[in-house]
Amino acid sequence: MAAVTVTNGHTMTDSAGAAQRSGRVLAEGGSGGSAETWKRHIVRQLKNRDLSQHAMFQDLIRFYTQLLEKSNLAKGILSSSVRRPPADSSGLMSSLQLKKTTGELAYQVVELQQQIKIKECVLEEQHARLMEEECRLTGAFYARQEVREQVEQVKKKNGALKLEYDTLLEKQRVAETRLREAEDKGGHLLEDMIHLKQQAADRMNNLNERRSRARAMKLQKDLLSTARSKVTMDSSSSAPGSRSASPKNKVGEETTERRRTRLFRAQDPVIRLKVVKVYQGFLHFLRSASATSPRILTSIKELFDRKRRGRSVCSLEEDLMGPVGICLAARVPVRALQVLEAHEQGINAVRFSCSSDLLATGGTDRVIKLWEVRAGSMTHRTTLDGSTEGITCVEFDPTGSRVLAASYDKSALLWLLDDPVPKLTLTGHSRKVTAARFSSSFHRVVTGSADRTIRLWDLHRAACVQVAEVGSYCSDLVCSENCIISGHYDSKIRMWDTRTMNCLQEFPAQGKVTSLDISAEHRQLLSCCRDDCLQLVDLRRWSNERMCFRADGFKCGSDSTKAVISPDGCFLAAGSADGAVYIWNVSTGNLETRLPDKHSSSINAVSWSLSGEYVVSVDKSKWAILWSDI
């Protein structure tokens, strides 16, 4: 809203009004060029108006307002101080004095005001400083609080630590006393053990002595019996001789007669040597006397030779390959024929001989027992001792005449069947021997040990021929033609060349390998692992094709649980931690049968007779069970 005002007064004093009028007059003239002119007129007149009305008074009014404000301020201050004096002097003071004082006061006021201003400035400054200080103070206060809290925390922590320390100290004291007790106990135990060892050594000495004495007795008895048989033979064979010839024979007869009576009298072992001498003298006499009867001579010679050879390290017959029976059909056992307490402690290994009627078991009680299996029953035949620690593995040689065992005492031992004293002790491993097997070449054996080596031994020289460093605990091994296959705790099965002892192949298993078994025709390899699974691998094709056998409830009981292939290769047998024997069918891959409830503890090993008729299982608590299908 713009208000343009036109004033037409009589006096024409308003220049703006005049401008409006003249502008209008010009506009009435109506020409295009004059439009700018009248506008300029209007502007000029408006400027004139402002000059007279605005510009003239502008400064005046501003100054006036300033003065007014100042005077108001002065008045406000004065009014309080000036009002009193009139009351005191009751109006007697002259106006001059009053003015003077007013002037002074005003001056003072101004001064004071200035001072006030300065003071205010100072005050403000101080306020600001105060605020700052307060801020800092609060900051410091907070910091102090924090520090205090920290101190508190540290104290608490210290307390807790102290407590802990105290309890630990207490524990340490208790542990120390316990340690002392344990040491005492250990000392006692050591003494006991030494005592026991001594006793065992004594017993062993006694046993050896008794044995040697028994041997001597036997020898003597043999001598006697031979001497006697000699006589009979002599008499019987000399009958035609006497018929054909000399009277010397009669003399011989007489002398033998005499000797015999002497021999009978010479029963006492003290004069045994004399007897032998006499006997030899008799032989000498015979040899010189009767050159006509060489058969008798050779027969006697043979008798002696055999005896001597029996004790020799090596004999000719060992180099002959014994006949190996082949089983046509294994029969799956169904019932336990016999349950017997076979050893004094746990039984670790069991093995049938190839003749199927002989069984060897090896136990923690350091002995190997040989059993005769006939007509569905086991009878104890002999005990083979000589190991100073528990037996881990036992095997017959293919002829069935020798027994090989691995022992905890870091050695492998070889017995002849009828001699309870080991013929050979193979020492060289630095830890327990876990497996010992006859190699395919007849006079060699292979052992695997916990010391991570596999050793090849020559029986002729009774020495270690080759050593293979494996790098992992060897738990079991088997021998095939020209190769050894070993199972290890690093879940690997390795194959070795017997000649070079190089690792030919290495393939993985699912867990620690506990045992290996090879089928009769050396085609299939069975491995048992700690993952409770049996694996069957075809050796002709080292492919990844392998059959796995599992069963509900089957659990591998130890790190040396042994599983076997049946002699015909159709079944697998293994003992479980639950005391049951599990038998799988190879062709179907399924569980054939489970024989439970006879063992009360974990089964360590099973063996299947070569005839396929019997299965024997042994457990950790000295029991052996004979199974059959009858």
Place this chain on the structure above:
Amino acid sequence: MADDKDVLRDVWFGRIPTCFTLNPDEVTEREAEPYYLLLPRVSYLTLVTDKVKKHFLKVMKAEDVEEMWFEYEGTPLKWHYPIGVLFDFHASNTVLPWNITVHFKNFPDRDLLHCPSTSVVEAHFMSSIKEADALKHKSQVVNDMQKKDHKQLWMGLQNDKFDQFWAINRKLMEYSTEEGGFRYIPFRIYQTMSDRPFFQKLFRPVSPEGNTHTLGDLLNEVFPAAVPNEGVATANLPF
């Protein structure tokens, strides 16, 4: 309108030097000093006299104060007239500064409107704007505006901000050239000696012959008495 900017500025910044004196009848604690002020022509009295009120209230007791009003030589001044109109109407022939007497008692209800707050002034101002636009554009422009534009217009006036005011007011003053101007010219002619406070009539900016009308034509037609220099008339053209 664009080339009229200097004219508009001069009109907007027109000032009248004024001296406010307190009515001697008022009860005061001490003598009241007169108060001088440059009043903007384009504004309302109650908008610009806050300082005056504050100045005089200092010397008065609170219980003696009623609504403030102004008087010039016995005539109460209507606050709802623009200040320039009031000055030209009542005091154009006096010696400057313009002497206005301030009253705080005996409010002349018959002559003046009450003005309790600036919102009343704002309402009056907006109604004038709308009336003028009804004449100029059939209210189209003012109705198309947003509330904030109205507010800006008012705040421009209240705070004496020329650019802020004209940013909005330009739209109100626009017209398309083919129409040749507004429909009607909004104006009022105030008269001192009459019963009627002012004249208003419909008046087109262009004559039927096509000539543009001038202020003279307007006065000739509406108020011929003013033309031959007789009597005192004030024309208020609200654009």
